Amino acid sequence: DAGVIQSPRHEVTEMGQEVTLRCKPISGHDYLFWYRQTMMRGLELLIYFNNNVPIDDSGMPEDRFSAKMPNASFSTLKIQPSEPRDSAVYFCASNRRPGVNTGELFFGEGSRLTVL
Amino acid sequence: QKEVEQNSGPLSVPEGAIASLNCTYSDRGSQSFFWYRQYSGKSPELIMSIYSNGDKEDGRFTAQLNKASQYVSLLIRDSQPSDSATYLCAVNDSNYQLIWGAGTKLIIKP
Numbered sequence: 747d748a749g750v751i752q753s754p755r756h757e758v759t760e761m762g763q764e765v766t767l768r769c770k771p772i773s774g775h776d777y778l779f780w781y782r783q784t785m786m787r788g789l790e791l792l793i794y795f796n797n798n799v800p801i802d803d804s805g806m807p808e809d810r811f812s813a814k815m816p817n818a819s820f821s822t823l824k825i826q827p828s829e830p831r832d833s834a835v836y837f838c839a840s841n842r843r844p845g846v847n848t849g850e851l852f853f854g855e856g857s858r859l860t861v862l
Numbered sequence: 863q864k865e866v867e868q869n870s871g872p873l874s875v876p877e878g879a880i881a882s883l884n885c886t887y888s889d890r891g892s893q894s895f896f897w898y899r900q901y902s903g904k905s906p907e908l909i910m911s912i913y914s915n916g917d918k919e920d921g922r923f924t925a926q927l928n929k930a931s932q933y934v935s936l937l938i939r940d941s942q943p944s945d946s947a948t949y950l951c952a953v954n955d956s957n958y959q960l961i962w963g964a965g966t967k968l969i970i971k972p
Contacts, residue, residue, distance in 0.1 A: 788964045789906070789950070837905055849896040849952050849960045853905035 750854035758860045764826040767857045769838030781837040828861045864889045868963035877972050881938040883949050891956030895934045898950040941970045
């Protein structure tokens with residue numbers, strides 16, 4: 747079975763540019779999570795979806811960040827305009843069991859973003 | 863503010879010894895507990911989950927949970943250089959929100 751697929755794996759861009767990160771969850775998983783990881787702040791949950799509906803976006807740092815899930819097999823995280831402090835590794839993760847098993851996540855390989 | 867605390871390390875353990883990683887959490891209503899391994903430059907990978915007090919063994923790994931003391935630990939027996947990684951503790955709080963620790967870097971010395 748294919749795992750969670752993310753693209754691009756690496757992105758280098760200049761401040762002010764728009765960045766779009768993409769994620770394909772594991773088929774059958776109805777929960778999708780976007781995380782950001784930095785050395786200083788560790789893993790931070792940005793937003794998660796259930797059945798394509800955003801449930802909690804309280805972790806989205808500001809209006810420059812937006813996320814969509816138009817169907818069960820695709821999600822995007824967009825940053826517009828990007829800033830150097832957005833440089834981080836962005837992970838997408840999915841799972842299909844709510845409740846006590848919510849912590850059993852399958853992560854994609856991540857998208858490493860560098861904003862110059 | 864609900865918290866999960868881990869010693870950042872690095873924790874250095876000789877090959878073949880037992881590595882002991884610890885994690886404490888603040889929400890007494892936490893329901894379930896997870897250990898993830900993250901190799902440098904890679905994504906986190908779930909290695910153990912535990913839901914009730916006591917020990918849970920899987921191969922060389924043992925997770926231990928003590929809800930009264932609010933700690934969870936991970937023991938790695940017969941440590942191998944391939945176990946060198948950062949180990950992340952994650953806890954589902956009373957609202958089923960997953961709270962992450964900052965991770966402990968483990969180094970296994972040949």
